[in-house]
Amino acid sequence: MAGSRKVRDPHRDVIANELRQAIIAGRYKSGERLLEEALAEEHGVSRVPVREALRRLETEGFVTLTPYRGATVSAGSFRDSFELMQVRRALETMAARLAAQQRGGDAADELATVVARGREAARSHQVTALPPLIMEFHELVARASGNQQLQLAIDRVLQRVSWGFELDLEERIDSAWTDHAAIAAAILNGSPIQAGYLMDEHIAKDEQIYRSQLDHPGE
Template sequence: MLGGVVAKSLSVLTALRAEIIEGTIPAGTRLKEEAIAARFGVSRVPIREALLQLESEGFIQTEKYKGATVSTRSQREVVELMQVRRGLEVLAATLAAEARGGERADDLRAIVEQGRRAGDAGAVEELPPLILEFHQVVARASGNTELIRMLDGLLRRIAWGFELELEDRIDTSWADHAAIATAILGGSPVQAGYLMDEHIRKDERIYRRHAAPSGT
């Protein structure tokens, strides 16, 4: 019974998170338990569990008597999130390079090749999930369990809106990822860390331009 609730909650969580990240459910949208339960054909128990997880990940906010609403982010929040990401991902790339990718070396090679093919084909829509997967693989290649855990939730939040200007930077974006992978697989920690730092600074500049001016 408990396992069934967990499975249903995970299914709802995955679907809602993806829709928020993709913008299908925009910022400011109220999420009503009854409507979500009816949509997924489940009771309100797994819905509540899914909403609690989304709140812990920063995707929604809940207020007494108002329920859950998809979060909006101020420019300051976005910049701070990117700064935290940069520190953690530079560390992940450095550790991954020390291990030359470790058990994730083949995964890293495979994802870089998938991204290259998508870029060559101009398939921009295929890149956002590949970019997220690339950074998740680098995190796992670090071999640091705590770092992997921290980056998992953070990367999902970063993916929220990551497609901004992707068409304009498709070539340079994936070239960055390929260069980072080369440094990791070649066992160059300093180079891998430097390239990851530069790559994320580019993303920070994009976020600064596009973050909603709703706060500082």
């Protein structure tokens, strides 16, 4: 019956989004407690939407819920990061192929623009400008796929990958944007096989860095 349908509380989504971004930005540290009462007071709501937001973040891997202790910020690990990178590689390879089938779709112009901005930032060694540009590039490829469910899945994985561990950007500035330019060209030229292959090879380089951290921790 329509009258019995549960309506989603928009406060839950707002609180979850704000907490997620705060965790990614490092404003909440690994192991730090997230007190329902304090968060409810901060957002001017009851504890119900806060509790729902924390449960959602638990399913995403950002929060750990423990009986009698409550919510704490999860401790990331290289194992988690490596496994997420494997998932990301498969999803983004698919996205690149689908994006090429549509020659970038409605994201074509933005894709070309972000590559130009990224290459310029790399040439002028603007290291701090690169992480958001890298994220924007991969988000645009996901959007260009035209598959909304795939886009949502990639967005979740990218948020987890970007949290708690940064690749050595100094080491890969030039090669990363050379890769991005080649991937974008294959997409805009309508070459699905080439676009998928190039994306797979591109993310495999990042995956190898995570693997090396697993094989040689502390080095």
